Amino acid sequence: xxxxxxxxxxxxxxxxxxxxxxxxxxxxxxxxxxxxxxxxxxxxxxxxxxxxxxxxxxxxxxxxxxxxxxxxxxxxxxxxxxxxxxxxxxxxxxxxxxxxxxxxxxxxxxxxxxxxxxxxxxxxxxxxxxxxxxxxxxxxxxxxxxxxxxxxxxxxxxxxxxxxxxxxxxxxxxxxxxxxxxxxxxxxxxxxxxxxxxxxxxxxxxxxxxxxxxxxxxxxxxxxxxxxxxxxxxxxxxxxxxxxxxxxxxxxxxxxxxxxxxxxxxx
Amino acid sequence: xxxxxxxxxxxxxxxxxxxxxxxxxxxxxxxxxxxxxxxxxxxxxxxxxxxxxxxxxxxxxxxxxxxxxxxxxxxxxxxxxxxxxxxxxxxxxxxxxxxxxxxxxxxxxxxxxxxxxxxxxxxxxxxxxxxxxxxxxxxxxxxxxxxxxxxxxxxxxxxxxxxxxxxxxxxxxxxxxxxxxxxxxxxxxxxxxxxxxxxxxxxxxxxxxxxxxxxxxxxxxxxxxxxxxxxxxxxxxxxxxxxxxxxxxxxxxxxxxxxxxxxxxxxxxxxxxxxxxxxxxxxxxxxxxxxxxxxxxxxxxxxxxxxxxxxxxxxxxxxxxxxxxxxxxxxxxxxxxxxxxxxxxxxxxxxxxxxxxxxxxxxxxxxxxxxxxx
Numbered sequence: 152x153x154x155x156x157x158x159x160x161x162x163x164x165x166x167x168x169x170x171x172x173x174x175x176x177x178x179x180x181x182x183x184x185x186x187x188x189x190x191x192x193x194x195x196x197x198x199x200x201x202x203x204x205x206x207x208x209x210x211x212x213x214x215x216x217x218x219x220x221x222x223x224x225x226x227x228x229x230x231x232x233x234x235x236x237x238x239x240x241x242x243x244x245x246x247x248x249x250x251x252x253x254x255x256x257x258x259x260x261x262x263x264x265x266x267x268x269x270x271x272x273x274x275x276x277x278x279x280x281x282x283x284x285x286x287x288x289x290x291x292x293x294x295x296x297x298x299x300x301x302x303x304x305x306x307x308x309x310x311x312x313x314x315x316x317x318x319x320x321x322x323x324x325x326x327x328x329x330x331x332x333x334x335x336x337x338x339x340x341x342x343x344x345x346x347x348x349x350x351x352x353x354x355x356x357x358x359x360x361x362x363x364x365x366x367x368x369x370x371x372x373x374x375x376x377x378x379x380x381x382x383x384x385x386x387x388x389x390x391x392x393x394x395x396x397x398x399x400x401x402x403x404x405x406x407x408x409x410x411x412x413x414x415x416x417x418x
Numbered sequence: 419x420x421x422x423x424x425x426x427x428x429x430x431x432x433x434x435x436x437x438x439x440x441x442x443x444x445x446x447x448x449x450x451x452x453x454x455x456x457x458x459x460x461x462x463x464x465x466x467x468x469x470x471x472x473x474x475x476x477x478x479x480x481x482x483x484x485x486x487x488x489x490x491x492x493x494x495x496x497x498x499x500x501x502x503x504x505x506x507x508x509x510x511x512x513x514x515x516x517x518x519x520x521x522x523x524x525x526x527x528x529x530x531x532x533x534x535x536x537x538x539x540x541x542x543x544x545x546x547x548x549x550x551x552x553x554x555x556x557x558x559x560x561x562x563x564x565x566x567x568x569x570x571x572x573x574x575x576x577x578x579x580x581x582x583x584x585x586x587x588x589x590x591x592x593x594x595x596x597x598x599x600x601x602x603x604x605x606x607x608x609x610x611x612x613x614x615x616x617x618x619x620x621x622x623x624x625x626x627x628x629x630x631x632x633x634x635x636x637x638x639x640x641x642x643x644x645x646x647x648x649x650x651x652x653x654x655x656x657x658x659x660x661x662x663x664x665x666x667x668x669x670x671x672x673x674x675x676x677x678x679x680x681x682x683x684x685x686x687x688x689x690x691x692x693x694x695x696x697x698x699x700x701x702x703x704x705x706x707x708x709x710x711x712x713x714x715x716x717x718x719x720x721x722x723x724x725x726x727x728x729x730x731x732x733x734x735x736x737x738x739x740x741x742x743x744x745x746x747x748x749x750x751x752x753x754x755x756x757x758x759x760x761x762x763x764x765x766x767x768x769x770x771x772x773x774x775x776x777x778x779x780x781x782x783x784x785x786x787x788x789x790x791x792x
């Protein structure tokens with residue numbers, strides 16, 4: 152009996168130890184497996200990760216300078232990431248992991264706009280994080296892709312990436328028309344003019360009688376009324392989609408827990 | 419004929435006192451109830467009343483006619499000394515001086531001795547007012563109120579605000595017609611109720627159509643229309659509303675001490691004006707009964723308004739003449755409520771100041787909001 156009990160005790164201990172080992176392995180495995188071949192942010196100040204080799208050496212260095220300059224203007228990091236082998240990651244996942252990793256190591260700007268080109272699937276993806284997420288929501292990500300789509304499609308990658316930087320900077324610095332200084336100044340002047348005009352018009356006294364002043368309520372009223380329902384017409388309209396291809400609206404979240412905006416499609 | 423009110427105590431001239439609402443003797447302060455005075459209604463012969471009063475007019479009607487003839491002849495001969503259109507000349511009972519009047523004057527004061535004079539014959543027959551709202555704001559109150567009003571003007575020049583150049587302030591009974599109108603309004607419309615809801619992937623806009631019909635009976639009471647040629651219509655309209663609770667039957671003593679005019683336009687002539695105005699009100703009333711719809715389109719609308727009656731009424735107005743930089747500004751004050759209308763001079767400097775101030779303020783707020791949003 153005792154022996155049997157002892158044997159069982161040992162076996163359960165072993166079992167649990169094995170379980171912990173397996174669990175730990177399962178947890179770490181994807182990280183180990185995929186991170187073996189992933190592109191990681193090398194250091195702060197590197198903006199081009201051209202793993203797919205779409206650019207020549209001179210193009211890469213000039214693009215790098217260009218992205219840095221645009222990023223300074225825009226007040227955020229502007230990154231271009233390419234790959235020809237995304238591994239098991241599909242869609243937005245690659246760029247999300249890229250950002251998560253860069254965030255953890257502190258080697259990427261927390262406010263960032265990223266362009267990802269997957270040459271294997273011919274998939275393009277734009278994501279914006281932090282401050283940039285407010286300025287560049289999903290629809291704007293999509294608009295950026297629209298702007299560079301032709302260049303990407305026909306293989307003018309350098310132009311496409313420069314175009315991406317331009318657009319990112321433009322949208323980051325974009326001020327809606329009603330927030331622009333001259334528009335507001337004009338509006339203020341118009342309001343001032345209207346107010347003074349009303350004051351001047353009212354300086355001579357205003358009409359204070361209205362339609363009810365002289366109405367004799369005792370002898371006035373509705374003598375006959377009808378409200379007959381005739382018919383109903385219903386117009387149906389499809390709900391506008393938040394984003395045409397990245398699917399679904401609202402904010403996206405990376406596995407590292409970073410909320411961002413995103414749009415992507417095949418090119 | 420000239421009507422003047424003498425104090426039974428001392429024989430001095432009496433005038434209407436807005437504070438006590440009685441006739442007051444300027445000399446001994448004696449007060450007399452106006453209701454105790456004989457009425458001077460349209461039906462009662464004013465001559466008979468006047469002769470009852472005894473003291474009032476030394477002239478008989480014929481004599482006045484004579485004078486009138488005389489006046490006409492004078493004018494035909496080329497004299498310009500006399501400006502009364504109907505050629506009547508009135509003589510002050512006190513001093514015998516000719517009372518200077520225009521053709522429309524019904525009450526004034528003797529330009530020579532200052533005694534209040536009421537021209538009784540111009541207030542009788544067809545020209546007898548039915549109602550009157552006596553002055554409630556007296557001269558001192560009117561002046562004070564005007565000064566206060568000038569000071570409160572946001573765009574008036576600083577030197578205007580002191581209001582120390584009131585050239586003259588005249589209490590005047592302005593002739594009005596008070597119309598009672600009655601009629602029906604009919605409207606036949608197609609109205610819709612619009613509702614939006616989502617159903618799956620679709621946004622549905624549901625429009626329900628209704629046939630709406632309304633028939634109203636409406637009565638408008640005592641809509642005032644200024645019947646004096648001299649008075650600016652817009653200004654008189656703005657003086658409203660008058661409190662009709664104080665509407666009393668007309669009696670001549672109310673005019674003692676004030677200016678008064680008779681109407682230039684009779685109730686028929688002014689009917690289009692009042693009809694146009696009441697139609698506007700009726701339209702609003704009709705529209706206000708059709709509620710609960712998103713849109714209303716009229717297929718047919720018919721408003722029929724008929725005058726029930728029109729009553730000749732005198733309403734109290736203080737006219738203030740004000741000299742400012744060589745030009746005269748005229749203001750009118752409701753003699754019952756104290757409401758003031760009239761175009762005050764506008765200071766360019768103050769307009770610029772307000773304009774700059776408001777614009778700068780609005781701009782600052784906008785920038786702040788922008789910074790907050792960014």
